[in-house]
Amino acid sequence: MNYDMWILGLIAGLMGIFTSYILYLSRTAENPLRKIITYILLAMMNGMLLGPSIYLSGVITISLEDAIVISAGLMAIEIIYPLILFVRSIEQEDIEIRISIPVIIFLTLLNEFLMSLDFNSIILSKTIFTIYGTSFVALISQTVSSFWFIFPMALEMGLTAIFTIRKGEKIAFIFIIFQSLVMFFTPTAIPQNTWISISVFAGGAVMTALLIFIFESLYRESYVNKNFSRYLLQILLIYGLMMIGVMIFQYESSVLIVSIAVLLEMIVYINAILRKNYFSGKGKVYWLANKEWSTLFLMDVFIAEFAMGATFDFQYYGTSFFINSLHLAVFSGSIINMITEFFYNTVVFVGGITGSSWFLIMMGFEMGSLVVFKIMKTRELENKIRLGLMIGAYGIYSILIPSFLVTNSRIYPFIGWSMGIGTAGGLAPALIIPMLLTYVISGSLSLLFGARQLCSVFCTAPLMYQGTFYDSMKKFNRTTPTAKKLSTGGERNLIYRVVSFTIYISLAVAALFSFLYHYHILNYEIYGTDPLFFMYIIIFDIMWYAVFLTMPYFGNYGCINTGYCHWGNFNRFVGKYGLFKLKVKDPSQCVTCKTKDCALACPVGLSSQPGSFISQGQFKNSRCVGVGDCVEACPYENIFFYDVRNFLKEKVMKKE
Known part of the structure; x- marks a missing residue:
């Protein structure tokens, strides 16, 4: 047993x-003496650790006794300033002694750094110079990442949260506890395969749980403490940097980016924790009216999610x-090339990351949890069933079958070609019939059940749009000028067209090139990738997320209101001639209704439901995809879905 390791x-x-x-x-100090004590304690720790660092450096040769003397001397020197402040506070009772937050942050991190430096040297039985050489960057990064x-640092983060954060700062407290766990599961801490594997997935699970907690907290409390809103953006951005650092660490064992992220996180954290009432101040931000903050938040989250995936x-x-499977191009030739x-x-x-199995699994857990929360809040049984089917469809249809059960899913209609032309590859001869069958199957379902079968069940997008947090962002449909124009203009809007x-x-041009290539008429590929599949990656694996992340500007369900999704456009066009519609049990009830909640609840931004219900007793619109928020919002429970099931039921009743 390594007793040195246990003792250290x-x-x-x-x-x-x-x-x-x-x-x-430092945070709670009210009188001068307590403020000075914090300086003295940190300075003494710093001096105590500097002596061993000099002794273990290997740059100069000194005895252990000399190291102790140096430590004592440094401790004495560093406490001179705090002692002067102490004397002044006695002589002048009204003097104000301020704690310098940057100094405390610097001393705290320096002490932890020196401890890590010294303990690494002791455990490895090597001098610091032998371990790190003359590279200052290696010295800093490897010490911080150990x-x-x-x-x-993880321990300090958790304990300071327990010591300092009060009852009025519950969200901040839970957030920081999650932070400490994420810090603990830093993969670079122990450079062994077992730890790296455990920490990547365990840390990712904790971070996913953290994001779910934040999403649900923002959904429940639209007004957020101003300081916490700023802190949240900073930490999420740092997490994105940290995950990128972990990627680089996995690829080439470099810990530089991870160490930078760790230091930045601790600076931001200690700065916040030292400020009294930082998380419970009076300043509030109504994030649903702040499109800039909301967009930055979504982007920060996505960067972290992408790198984590x-x-x-x-x-x-x-x-x-994994990288070889992407078939990346080798850099060569001219600058243009x-x-x-x-x-x-x-x-x-x-596109390889956003379309990968593990990214989709992580997003499924994250977004699926928000949908589960919505199911718990949903009144209508049919909505509960549809939301459950949506989660099941995502798990089975988007992940399990194409990634783990069927090795060549592209040849199976409605599995490989889940989003129409280009989904699973080029327009090869063997794939034309399966692709056409996909259109037939999906179109038939839209005739029977409306485009809701795609836009509210089978597509991956509704899982992302219909959870509690993201569903609440439909308010931007009516408050942001561009989103308002898109949601009210529909297919007539210039942007949509x-x-x-x-x-x-x-897609048509890419499909033509793909068709000609596979029929050996034209030899054209994009660095070995079929042009149609490459176009699909751009449209759905990359640019779709741009539409999603700019939701505060373009509104909820931007894929519908901008006409961006050709597959959704096709199904909604077919659905116009189908059976699906919204109907009301009693149109007269809509006449006396003063709330018009059905229109306000629509995530697509449709607003003509009340008038249509009054005049026709039903509502049919190509952009209505049967999310069911209007059904849920109606205070009289007057609205219901009408599709092939109701149609057949009416036919049977007529015969009887």
């Missing part, structure tokens, strides 16, 4: 507890195997 671990833990208490004192730094893929498949190769590689890499036409032409 105990010391590191005690120092973590001690530092947490010092930070607590478990001697990571684990005490990539770390899952790298860990599960192996970094080299290299620019096009860079563009191609970016598209294929980003331009976007849908551009998508149709792009």
Whole structure:
């Protein structure tokens, strides 16, 4: 048994507890003496650790006794300033002593850094110079990314949250506890395959749970503390950087980006925790009226999700195997060639991640949880069933079958070709009939049940749009000028016409090139990738997320209101001639209704339901995809869905 490791671990833990208490004192200090004590304690710790660092450095040779003397001397020097402040506070009772937050942050991190540096040297039985050489970057990054730094920091983060955050700061408290767990599961802490594998998936699970918690908290409390809203954006952006760092670590064992992210996170955290009432101040942000903040939040979340999905893929498949499977182009030739190769590689890499099994699994757990919360709040049984089917369809149809059960899913209609032309590959001869069958099957379902079969069940998008948090963002449909124009204009809107036409032409041209290539009429590929499949990656695996992330500007269900999704456009066009519609039990009830909640609840932004219900007793619109929020919102429970089931029931009743 390595007793040195256990002893040093105990010391590191005690120092973590001690530092947490010092930070607590710093935050709550009211009288001059307590403020000065925090300086003295941090300065003494710093001096105590500097002596061993010099002794272990290997740059100069000194005895252990000399190291102790140096530590004592440094401690004495560093406490001179706090002692001067103490004397002044006695002589002048009304003097105000302020705690310098940057100094406390610097001393706290420096102490943890020196401890990590010293303990690494002791455990490895090597001098610091022997371990890191002359590279200052290696010295900093490897020390910060080691478990001697990571684990005490995680402990300090959790303990300071317990010590300092009050009842009025519940969301911030839970968020920081999650933060400490994410910090603990930093993959670079222990550079061993078992730990890396465990920490990647465990840390990802904790981060996913953290995001779910934040989503649901924002849904329940539209007004967020102003400081916490800023803190939230900063930490999420740092998490994105950290996940990118983990990707790089998995690929080439570099810990630089991870260490930068760890330091930034601790700076942001300590700065917040030292400020009294930071998370419980009076300033509030109504995020549903702040499209800039909401957009930044969505982008921060997506960056973290994207990089986290990539770390899952790298860990599960192996970094080299996964990257090689993307068939990236090799940089060569002229500058123009290299620019096009860079563009191609970016598209294929980003699309390879967003379309990968593990990214979709992670998103499924995250978004699916929000849908489960919505099911719990939903009154109508049919809506509950549809939301349940939507989760099941996502898991089975988007992940399980194409990724794990069917090795060549593209040849099976309505599995491989889930989003129409281009989904699973080029327009090869063997795939034309399955692709056409997909249109027949999906179109038939839209005739019978409306486009809701796609836009509210089978497509991956509704899982993302219809959870509690994202559903609440439909308010932007009526408050943001562009979103309002899109939701009210429909297919007549110029943006809709331009976007849908551009998508149709792009896919048609790519399909033509793909068809000619597979029939050996034209030898054209994009660095080995079929042009139709490449276009599909751009449209659905990359640009779709741009539409989704700009929801505060373009509104909820931008894929419908902008005409962006050609597959949805096709099914909604067919659905116009089908049986699906919304009907009311009693049109006269709509005449006396003063709330018009059905229109306000529509996530697509449709607003003509009340008038149509009054005049016709029903509502039919190509952009109505049967989400059911209007049915749920009606205070009289007057609205119901009408589709092939009702049609057949009426036919049977007539015969009887």
